[in-house]
Amino acid sequence: TRTSRPQRLLQAVCINAVRGNPDSVIAAIDHFCQNQEWAMNVGDEKGAILDSVVMETSPSTVLELGTYCGYSAVRIMRLLPPATRFITLEMNPDYAAVARQVIQHAGLQDKVCLVEGKSADLIPKMADMFGIRTFDFVFFDHWKDCYLPDIRLLEDCGLLDQGSVVLADNVLCPGAPEYLDYVRSSLRFSSRFYRSHLEYTRVLDGLERSEYLGHRDAQRD
Numbered sequence: 629t630r631t632s633r634p635q636r637l638l639q640a641v642c643i644n645a646v647r648g649n650p651d652s653v654i655a656a657i658d659h660f661c662q663n664q665e666w667a668m669n670v671g672d673e674k675g676a677i678l679d680s681v682v683m684e685t686s687p688s689t690v691l692e693l694g695t696y697c698g699y700s701a702v703r704i705m706r707l708l709p710p711a712t713r714f715i716t717l718e719m720n721p722d723y724a725a726v727a728r729q730v731i732q733h734a735g736l737q738d739k740v741c742l743v744e745g746k747s748a749d750l751i752p753k754m755a756d757m758f759g760i761r762t763f764d765f766v767f768f769d770h771w772k773d774c775y776l777p778d779i780r781l782l783e784d785c786g787l788l789d790q791g792s793v794v795l796a797d798n799v800l801c802p803g804a805p806e807y808l809d810y811v812r813s814s815l816r817f818s819s820r821f822y823r824s825h826l827e828y829t830r831v832l833d834g835l836e837r838s839e840y841l842g843h844r845d846a847q848r849d
C-alpha cells in the first residue's frame with residue numbers, strides 16, 4: 629500500500645536531517661511541509677512563539693497533548709535540560725510510530741516519554757503512572773473539541789499549580805471557541821493571544837497562553 633503522509637515526512641527527515649541534530653530535523657520537516665506536502669505540525673512561525681514561551685517558563689515538567697509526528701516535542705525538548713520531565717500523549721498509533729522515529733533521529737529519545745491513548749483516559753493517570761504532581765507547562769495541540777474538557781480535567785486532577793502555563797495551538801484555525809471563552813472569562817487564568825498563521829499558510833491562526841492563578845472560585849460575570 630501507499631505510504632502515509634507521516635511516513636513520507638519521516639522519510640524526508642531521514643534523508644535531509646543530521647542524526648542527533650534537532651535543529652536539522654525541524655528544518656527538514658518545515659522544508660517538506662512548505663515544498664512537498666502540508667502537514668499539521670505547529671510549524672516555524674508559531675514554533676518560534678512556542679520556543680519563546682517555553683524559554684520564559686523554563687519548565688521542569690512538561691505535558692504535550694497531540695504528538696502527531698513529534699515536531700513540537702523536538703522543538704520543546706531541544707530547549708530544555710536533560711532532567712526535564714516531558715510527557716507527550718498521542719492516540720493514533722501510526723502517528724506515534726512515526727513520532728518515535730523522528731524524536732530518535734533528533735537524538736532526544738531519552739528525554740521524551742510518548743504515551744499512546746486518549747487524553748481524557750490518560751490525564752487522570754498522570755500522577756500514578758509518572759509520579760508527577762503538577763505540570764509547569766502544558767502544550768495543547770490535540771483534538772480542538774478536547775481543549776475545554778481537558779483543561780477542566782487538568783484542574784480537577786490538581787495537575788496545575790499557581791504559575792503553570794497552558795499554551796494552546798489552533799485557537800482560531802481549526803478553532804477552539806468554547807475553550808477561548810472559558811480561559812478568558814475564568815478568574816483562575818490570566819490569558820493572552822499570540823496572533824500568527826496556520827502552519828505553512830497565510831490563514832489567520834494563533835496561540836493562547838493561559839497562566840493558572842491558583843485554586844480560586846467564581847467566574848467573571
Ligand SMILES: Cc1cc(-c2n[nH]c(CCNC(=O)c3cc(-c4ccc(F)cc4)cc(O)c3O)n2)ccn1
Pocket residue numbers: 668669670693694695696717718719720723745746747748769770771772774797798801802826827
Ligand atoms: C491524547 C490525544 C491525542 C489526540 C490527537 N493526537 N493528534 C491529534 C491531532 C490534532 N491536531 C489537529 O487536528 C490539527 C489540525 C489542523 C488543521 C487541519 C486541517 C485544516 F484544514 C486546518 C488545520 C492544524 C493543526 O495545527 C492541528 O494541530 N489529536 C486526540 C485525543 N487525545
Ligand SMILES: [Mg+2]
Pocket residue numbers: 668669670769797798
Ligand atoms: Mg496544531
